[in-house]
Amino acid sequence: MFESSTIKDIARALNLSTSTVSRALRDSYEISAGTKKLVMDYAQQVNYRPNPNALSLKERRSKSIGIVVSEVANHYFSQAINGIESIANSRGYTVIITQTHESFEREKTNVQHLASRSVDGLLISLSAETSDVSHLEQLHQRGLPIVFFDRVPERIDTFKIIADNAKGAYEATSHLIRSGHLKIAHISSSAHLSISIERLTGYTDALHENGLSIHPEYIKNCPHGGMIQDEVETAVKELLSLKNRPDAIFVAGDRLTMGCMHVLKKLNMLNPTKIAIAGFSNSDVLDLFNPPITSVFQPAFDMGQLATEKLLELIEAKFPVTEFERNILQTRLFIR
Amino acid sequence: MFESSTIKDIARALNLSTSTVSRALRDSYEISAGTKKLVMDYAQQVNYRPNPNALSLKERRSKSIGIVVSEVANHYFSQAINGIESIANSRGYTVIITQTHESFEREKTNVQHLASRSVDGLLISLSAETSDVSHLEQLHQRGLPIVFFDRVPERIDTFKIIADNAKGAYEATSHLIRSGHLKIAHISSSAHLSISIERLTGYTDALHENGLSIHPEYIKNCPHGGMIQDEVETAVKELLSLKNRPDAIFVAGDRLTMGCMHVLKKLNMLNPTKIAIAGFSNSDVLDLFNPPITSVFQPAFDMGQLATEKLLELIEAKFPVTEFERNILQTRLFIR
DNA sequence: GCGGTTTTCGGCAACGTTTGCGTAAATTAA
DNA sequence: TTAATTTACGCAAACGTTGCCGAAAACCGC
The missing domain is CATH 1.10.260.40 (lambda repressor-like DNA-binding domains)
Structure with a gap:
């Protein structure tokens, strides 16, 4: 052999x-x-x-880091992964990428697997289903370096890298308002996710500042972040069947945005005169869409890089780190 | 710690x-x-x-397989990766994903790195720049199990999983012809790649069968498979500036198709009455495009699964395998 | 040519695990 | 009861590497 x-x-x-x-x-x-x-x-x-295995055994470190994301077929995550790789590889680390497909169970098994694979640290963005983070808390307490990015938990105290979701959402919503839309709905991932909460805040802030009131029935959640298209379809249909039908939707997620547009297309409603769409997305083909949609772009590559730098800082620290930052990177609004 | x-x-x-x-x-x-x-x-x-390192050291296998693809931000590859993971994980293997970004150098370092990481086997789709496969031949001769998928080399004798590229290209080109286009150009990745050769064959076959002649100036290659947008732009512009300007383009690659549309959009030529597009793509948002484009879909997930099954067959074989198959899976034409 | 450094190298243990072999105790057979 | 067998466990080596410690060989000053 x-x-x-x-x-x-x-x-x-x-x-x-x-x-x-x-x-x-x-x-x-x-x-x-x-x-x-x-x-x-x-x-x-x-x-x-x-032989890396002999080295790992001896040095008690594997020079590898684990990544846990929803799916690589998401431009936000694939760009973040590129950022992660750029730093990790240059510092001699291998990355092991795992996907949760927004499932809590898969997140748990992935994390378990990575831990038992003795990665030196973990870079993780929570799955849409995840509200209980005890599986991570446990590892964190046992000393495994962890850095969260994008979807971060409240409870665990470590580095967290996020985009300015509230501001991004605020800008997108404000744009819809400036474009003349007054009845703006909001479709988001599962309600407990940090990104959902922050984006909801930006959305409501924008409405308030413009003297618009919040209609609870305008706010829809998809607990699986768009992985289950039926959830998206139901949400959109419910919005469209409202007596006071919204004339715009602010969608808070990449996959969700695509799912939403598919539904509208199916219903033959994919037309800004019927209903306008603005959403979070890192896709590079949005301008080819019909209609082109305004989007909030997250600095995914930079976020991946920063998260990795912070993680390596933790991994290679000589003394336990007790001071953690929460880095907030700016989003960018692409008006189309 | x-x-x-x-x-x-x-x-x-x-x-x-x-x-x-x-x-x-x-x-x-x-x-x-x-x-x-x-x-x-x-x-x-x-x-x-x-401890997996101790196990690997003792058993002389790591229960991990290496993947080498162009980039995960490509729907074909991300779907293939999902297929790979589904099999590998269920059989207790970890996958390590690496990206070449179509660079020969990165392919070599990635492969080297994976080999030195003592993966039990390799699943690889060649980069656009790769024409010399001696780095892989060497490993293969030393006994490292390798299975190629999508972009496969001629020289190395092992399992190869590919789509029926010629047929897919033939169908796409035929569709353009049936739609009334007679001056069909072809943009492809680097000329030496197996997929480029096979898709070119399908393209020329379709033209021949319909009594159309091949214009060499209608055939353009982008040596970096669309990673360098300038190459795509140059190719498209050259086609458009031809005295006998083509009225359709058959594009042989996912990233290439997107790049091509971006150029046409930029030139304000993104209109089927001006120039029609059909191309290979596994994107799930093609129907949202303006104009929607006809595409050849590859069974990426299945290809990933099959490739992994074959690789595990090699890895877990008790005796050296000497009989290799070349599996060809069928593509699907989505007419839009 | 002596003691004392310095240079250059080898032996051994350890990381966590599996496995072939050895062996005391327990069981069975006679 | 004794011998033969079985049961149940321990010892030690090995996977590839590094680092502590010790030591032979070379060098130094006088």
């Missing part, structure tokens, strides 16, 4: 001890220049690669 | 030897029922998880 040469092999071939070879390869001062060259040349020749 | 209990801890606590504990946990016949229960209960209580 697939075997690569070890330090032992090199030691045997060169008639040296394993410790000498090990030190020669790490350019230790206690090895003579001649021996170093001998060893290094030979190692090069046989294409020696240190 | 983050420590979990080991077999040693259990042995010490229960006043047993590590071997007894190990065997009790694996339900060995040479351990008494009483001891087994004792050990298992205690292990449960302290939430014992075997």
Whole structure:
């Protein structure tokens, strides 16, 4: 099978001890220049690669970090992953990506699996179903470094990287108002999620500031964040069948925005004169849509980078970190 | 820091030897029922998880497989990854996803990294820049199980999972012809890629069968598969500035299709009466586009599943496998 | 040429796990 | 009761690596 040469092999071939070879390869001062060259040349020749499992076992760290996101087929997350990779790889870390598909159960098993895989730290954005974070709290208390991004829990005290969701939502809603819409509905992911709460705040703030009142029946939640299209369809249909039918919808999520548009298209309502749409999305093809929709763009790449930097800070800290920040990055409104 | 209990801890606590504990946990016949229960209960209580690094070191396998794709922000690949995960996870394997961003260099470093991470096997779709596969050939000869999917090399003899690209391209091109287009151009990824060759074949076959001749100036390649938008823009502009301007383009790739539409939009040519588009894409939002475009859908999820099954077959084979298949899955044409 | 450094290297243990082998105790057979 | 067998467990090595400690060899000053 697939075997690569070890330090032992090199030691045997060169008639040296394993410790000498090990030190020669790490350019230790206690090895003579001649021996170093001998060893290094030979190692090069046989294409020696240190066995990461042996290293991990010895050093008690795996030089890998785990990522938990809803799904990679979401432009926000795929961009965040690119940011994460850019930092992690440059610092010698491998990333292991897992998807929850918005399921609490999958989140738990993924996290368990990553922990048992002995990752050095965790980068996580909660699933839509997750309201109980005890599975993470437990790991956190046992000392596993964790950084949250995007969807963050209240209870766990660690670094959190989020976008300015309230402001983003405020701007999008304000844009709809400025465009002449007065009956603005709101479709969001599960109600307990941090992003949902923050975006709802921005939405209501915008309405208030413009002297519009909040209609509870205008606010719909999809507990599975758009993974279950039926939830989206029901929400949209309920909005459309209201006696006082809204003339615009502010949608608080990437997948949700797409789902919403699909429903409207199906109902032949995909027309800004009938109902306008603005939503959170990191998609790069929104301008190709008919109609093009105004969107709130999150700096996903930067968020991924920052989250990773913070995580590595935790992982590589010599002393336990007790001061945690909550970094808030600015969103960008694309008016279309 | 983050420590979990080991077999040693259990042995010490229960006043047993590590071997007894190990065997009790694996339900060995040479351990008494009483001891087994004792050990298992205690292990449960302290939430014992075997250290995967120690296991990998001992068993000389990591129970992990490496994936190399262009980018996860591509619906074809994200769907394929879902298929891969569904099989791999159910069989107890972890997947490590890496992205080449269509760069040959990144492909080489990713593959090197995965190999040195001692993955048990590799699932790979070549980058657009890759024409030399010696880095993979080498690993393959040293016994590392590899299965290719989507973009496959000629030279390396192993399992290959592909879509029926020629047929898919043929159908898309035929559709354009049936729609009344006679001057059909073709934009594709780098020319040496298997998918480019096969899709070109389908394209030319369709033209031939319909009595249309092939205009070499109608065929454009983007060596970076659309990652460099300038390449796409140049290709489109060159097509549009032809004295005999094409009235349709068959685009052979997901990212390429989007890039192409962006250019047309920018040039205010995004209109089927000006130029029609049909292309390979696994995007789920194509029907929201303006204009909606006809697309060739690949069974990405199934391809991922099949590729993983084949890879695990190789990995877990007791004897070296010498008979390899080339599985061809059917595409589906969505006419819009 | 002596004692004392310095240089250069090897031996050993350890990380957590499995497994072949050995063996005391318990059971069975005679 | 004794011998033969079975049961139930412990010991130690191994996977690949590093680091502590010790030690031979080379060097130094005088």
